[in-house]
Structure formats: structure tokens, C-alpha cells
Amino acid sequence: MQLSSEFRENFEEQILQCSQCGFCQAVCPLFAVSLRPAFNARGKMMVLKEALRGKLALDEQVLDSIFQCTACANCSHHCPSGVDVPGIVKAARREMSRTGSCHPAFTGLSQVLAQHGNIYAEEDPPEFQRLLNQPAEYVYFAGCVGNYREEEASETVLDLLDRLELNYSLIDEVCCGGVLEDMGLQAVAALAQANLERILATGARTVITGCPYCARTFLERPEYQPLRDQGIQVLVLSQLLAQLELPVTTDQRVTYHDPCDLGRHCGIYREPRQVIAKIAPDFVELAHNRDQALCCGAGGGMRGAYPKNSLAVARRRLEEVEQSGAEVLLTDCNSCVHNLRNAKLRKQKIQIYTLAEYIGRLLEGAS
């Protein structure tokens, strides 16, 4: 298989920049659970260097290296040579998908999204019984996980937004489409178009997302440029909640997991902690926090393609939560919550919520 000239032009320098020092091994969640250097960023760069030199083809034989990555960016964050590993991995996946070597877990994803509008191929959208496609100041965008896997949590979040008397509407949302590019697949233009039209039709000035990944997609991808052009703000829930009075507190000892998409990818560490400071005086940090945070294992397509290692990564994070002595683990990402809940062992008594869901539950309990 020939590498595209686009790949060479944009990524050859970057890949060769990897000095193979191996320092990424100290922070790679996949290496931590597998002790297999082929999964670590250096292993991936070595594969790509050989591909650039024509010594191997990017085909099925290298799937488990190139497609096994949570895109947590801890490697690039610690890379002495400044290599943008998640960007390179995404491009390599694009090369592989282009030549028919996409991971089998994702081969049909574009069609699924084009047909169903969500990553789970679910037929029936959730019925939240809220304003839908109506004029409002805010749009709440739950995302695929919030709509189809963590519906109860989403319901609690919407209750909270109601209590806080936020003027919001839902839209007939479809997947933000970010996942396609991460898997190296073609973006489905119709998805972004549908979301854009429906968001703009509400006249909202702010979009609140349940997943930081959707927020990143709205903020970064070219398909969503019209949002930026019109000055529409995109926030995750903790950024909104940090601005509001929260009429509830708890005695529970809580801790916070920085989602990779919100933390290392967007640099948002302060707001979630500001929210927690308002409601939970007994707060402890996890041993690895902020830009050093351990990954939950869900991202980059890991949960779909490599569920065993994805859960192993999540269990490693939960071990750290146990060591912290916290009763409640809070985060600001539906996807993290979903994977961490799935990974939780019965003997582990930790409660796991998004910040908004937790506050919603506290308010429900208080009323």
C-alpha cells in the first residue's frame, strides 16, 4: 500500500521527530495495563517510521497498534520531542481506512451514522419531554452516550437545568460526528448540517454539551465553523455551573476525574473544581490529576474496538479513586462516567456521576 502524499507532507517530519526515548511509556494507559511496547506511542511511531521507509504496509497486521489508543494525549503532553501523537494516529487511521484496513469495529460506522444519526444504531430517540427545537437562550446537546446509554443521568441533568430556571431547548440532535474523524473515516456532512441548522434555528447564543468530546467537535472541526462565525458559545456543563448559584451542599467526600477531552485537550481544570468547591467541602484530589490525570479508557474508539483493555484502563483509574478514600467520583463527561461505571467491581462502593447529575440528585434528595 502506498502512503498518500498528503500523509507524507503533513506527518513525515512529525513522525521522524520521535527520538524513541520511550518516556511516553511512563504515562501510556495501554502500556500500563498490557506492558506491551507495541501499544505505546513509541511503538506506534516505530511502525509508522517503517511504513514511511516502505518496510511495512499499514494493513491488518498493524491494526492493534494504530487503532488501540484512547487519544488521551498523555504521551504528547510528556513528549520531550513535542510529537503530536493523537494527531498522527488519527492521520494513520485515515490512511488505513482509505485503503480498506479500518478496524472492523468501525468499518460500517459512517453508514450507521448516516442511517441512524447515532453511533449505537438506535432507532428511537429518547423522549425527555422538554422544549424541542424551540427558541431559547441555550441549547442542551446530550450527545450519543447521554441520549442512548446514560439516559437517566441526562434526565437528572435536565431536571437540574429546570430547577436552575435555565432558558434552554433540546434539538433533534444527531451525532456530532467527531468520532468519524478519530477513526480515520470520512465525515458525514449531513450530520453536522442537521445539528447546525437545528441549533441556529433556536436562536440560542450558547450550546451546553453533556460530553466534552462533542464540545471539542463544535469548537474545532471545520464543519461547525458557522457556530464560531455567529459567535455562539460552546460550554460543557461545569463551565455553566461555575457561573451559577447552587443551593445545595453535601458532606460526602468527593473526588474529581479530569476527562482527557476536557483537561489535556482543552485545558479546562478550574471550573469543575470551582463547582465542587461550592457543593462539597470534603474534596480530595486523585494522585494523578489535572494534566497528569489517568485516562478512563473510553476514548479514541477503545471501548468499541478493545473493550477488555478499555475496562482494564478504567479499573486502574478506579484503584486510584479507592486509594483517595473518596465516596463519590465526579467528572464532566458522560463517556467517562459510562466506562468507569462499567468497570466498577461490585466490591467497590464508589458512586460515579457527572457533576451535573450529582448536583441534580442532591437537589432531588433535598426537596
Added chain:
Amino acid sequence: MTPGLGHKLKEALLAIVGPEGFSEALIDMVSYSGDASEHSHRPQAAVWPRNAQEVAAILSLANQERLPVVPRGAGTGLAGAVVPVRGGLVMDLARMNRIREISLADRLVVVEPGVVFAQLQTALAPSGFSFPPDPASGKVATLGGNVATNAGGLQGAKYGVTRDYVLGLEVALADGSLMRTGSRCMKSVSGYDLTGLMVGSEGTLGVVTEITLKVVPKPPLSATASASFGDLRQAGDAIRQIMSSRFTPSVLEILDAECIKVLNRHAGQSLPEAAAMVLAEADGYTEQETDLQIRQITQAFAENDAQNIALAQSPEEAQQFWAARKAIGGTLFSLNNTMLAEDVTVPLSKVTDMLVGIGETARRNGVLIATLGHLGDGNLHPNLIIDGRDPDQLARAHRAAAELFALAVELGGTLTGEHGIGLAKASFMPLEHDETAMRMMRQIKRTFDPHDILNPGKMGL
């Protein structure tokens, strides 16, 4: 393309380590083809043994089949020591990663070879003890690798290198037998020093399966000073004065003019441009103790015309001083795609001559060489930074490196203070070691490994 193993051999290996402990997958062969050096060659298969018995059984089989075996830790080495140049098996010891015992009463720890250096430091931290030789790769590097390469670090002058802490080993030999060396004692003169022979032998004599390490209390306080010098000779004179005093700094580092320029241009630092910047740390148990030492050092700076002499007034300020030193490795790596990280070492009194010679070598060959170094032990790191895709630059860099080796040896120094010989410096061994010494080394190698299966092609043997 390296051919795979034969069916029979593969079945025999699977019988020892099981399917979870064996791989011929392309991605593993590629990831085990290199380390942090420019060298590369794929193995035919990889094994992940879980205990000494599996290691021994693999070696016994490989010995019968004349199959090369390359033991590997984290693969952070800079000399190509774990590159399987003759194919064969890579034996990744990462899964043997238990700390078996911490005994403060005996002042020792017993670890498996796959324990990461930082993992041991974390385990020791609550007790206030440590295992001092701290390579820059300490967050990743394994103790097995540290033993195999006799790894050093920043504190060599005061606290020595890995060899000074290895009390005993369990080693699997080429014929499949297990050997215990050394003891759990602080002193032992019983028989030949087989432990010392194994340390730094780069996996050419056996595979270490258990390590008994001495640990020492870590002084809780430190004081830090820095200064810049307009002339390398002044810096050298200051170092000579410090090292001739009654005190040994716990760290004494130098960054040359190229390093300073690079940090100012690419790492947002605003260091005074100078021929060299020197950073010193003195550790101890009381402030009086650290203060006394650091003042000797700053006095030596002042008496040798140093500029910008500064004494850190708080731990935070000390951190700022060290920020430049910590940033340099990464900044140099990011300058271009290839860096030959050398580590020539010379007697303390010859450090200035070596530094001056490095500058001349860089100019003569038209290669950017940025040098940092551990002055307290004479270990210098001239880093040759080039575009490795350009054959001309590569050739000039290799020529410059060869000239540096020759100069170091001429000054009574050594090819390598801590990175090891591996492949990178194998051909230079006779430059440093006379014929008799080379002959004895080859005889030792043959005694331990008559069929040359253990990391063959390394160390010029």
C-alpha cells in the same frame, strides 16, 4: 524481512511461556527492533517470561538451538544495546516487576528486573531512603536495565552509580542454570566478584532475574546555586577548586554556550549568554550543613570570575534554577530529527580540555554540538544534533563523534560514562582497551556463553 522461527522452536517456546507470553506479531517485532539509538533490526519473536525458571528454560532451549536472545528492559538505552542485530528472540522482562522485599534493617531491597526505577523510589519514599543512581529515563527505565548498563545519573560524584549498590544477583546463564552471586551483606570478599562482572555487561553474559540493592537514607535538605562563566577555562578552574575542597556537591551540572542559546531561543528561558552555566546542589540534614557547603561552592565561583552568581532562597527558587537543566534534554531533542547523545567521560582535571575540544570538533565538522554534563564525575554529554536523513550530515556527525572518543581516551578518559557500548561504540572498544584486555573480555564472554547466543554482536566482543 526477518524470517520467523521454525514451527518446532515456536512450539517449544510456547510450552514454556504459554500463548500470553509469546509473540511473532509484526507490531511487536517492530517495537522491539530498536531503542533510543539510531540502530534498528527486527527480532524473529518476543517472549515475556514471568519468573526465573521460565527465563532459564528459554535460555537452555535457545542455547541448544543456537538462537540469539536479547534481554530487554524498557528500551530507553542510547547505545543500541538491546537491538537484536542477529534476529532471534527479544526477552522482555517487564512482567517480572515485583518488589519482593524492602528491609531497612538490612538496608537493602530485593527486586525483580522489570521493576521500574521510579516504582522503587516511590516505594522507598515514605521511609526516607532511596536508591540514588537516577538516570534521566528513571520514570520508564527498569532496574534490570540499570544493572545491565550500570546506569548513572546526576548524583554520581557523591553517590556513585548502579554498581556501587548491587549487593547480589540471581542470574540465568546461557546453559539454563541459575546462579546466585554476592550476598545480603554490606561487605563480602568471598570469591571472585561475579556481581561486579555482571553489572554493566549488557546482557552478554547472562540474564539477571533478581537484584539485591543497597539503599541509603536520603538527606532531606538541599541548597542550590548557579553561576555563569565567560570562559570555559574559568569554569574548569572553579570546578577544580570545588572538587579539591573537602566537600562533594550532590549535583554539579554544566550547560555550554550552545545549550544556553537553545534554551533562550526555543524554551522561553532568559539565561545570560555565556560560555557556560554551572548549577550546583549541596545536600544535608541541617541548614547549617547545606549552607556551609554551598558557600564553599559560591566562593569558588566568585574566585574564578563567575558572573551572575545566585543562591536559591527557597525550594521554589531552586526549582526555577533547575528548570533550565530539566528543559534542556527535551529542547535539544525537538531541534531536529536525530540526536547522537554521547557520554564521553574524562578525569575531573581534564573536563575543561574536553569541553574546549568538543567546541573545536563541532566547528571542524560543521555539526551542532550542545554539551551538558555532570561535572562532579567528569561525565560530559556532547549532543550532536542533525537531520538524520541527510547522509552528509550523518557522516560528519559520526566523524565528529569518533574524534570525541579519541580525544576522551587521549585525555585518560573513557568512551562512555553511563550509556554503555552496545552497538554504537562497539567498534571503538580497542581504542580504549588494550589487546590483552580485549582478549580477556572475549575469553570471559566465551566462558559464560560459548555459543554466543546472549545479546550477540555487542560490545565489540
